[in-house]
Amino acid sequence: MKVQPFHLAIPVYDLKSCRKFYGETLGCGEGRSSDHWVDFNFFGHQLVIHYKPKEEIASEHSNPVDGKAVPVPHFGVVLEWEVFQEFAKLLESKNINFIIEPYIRFEGQVGEQATMFFKDPCGNALEFKSFKNMDQLFAS
Secondary structure, X not given: OOOOOXXXXXXXXXXXXXXXXXXXXXXXXEEEEOOOEEEEEEOOEEEEEEEOOHHHOOOOEEEEEOXXXXXXXXXXXXXXXXXXXXXXXXXXXXXXXXXXXXXXXXXXXXXXXXXXEEEOOOOOEEEEEEEOXXXXXXXX
């Protein structure tokens, strides 16, 4: 099945810092924008950051996974193995404050994957992951 680009719109209370984060730190190309929102090419998908006052943004929650507090909600992209490794090194060089540093889950097992979590300047949680064997993306 051909994967179609998704569209995701998220709230941010600091449009300027998030514009810099998604554009410069993550390297996402900018598309259309206004004084209240900005479109980004988020690894081939359409991400839109929308200004919303901080007090109107919901608080975060987490679920325990592998003994780590995984933030919920979160979003991100599944990258190819080598791309994930390079991207993790790039983020480390930019001093990203990881919630969960890059590590391997299910090593040597079905569904072996690399994953990492971090937040944008307004607290939106992102997860990037990669599967050693992409055919196991939906393996049970």
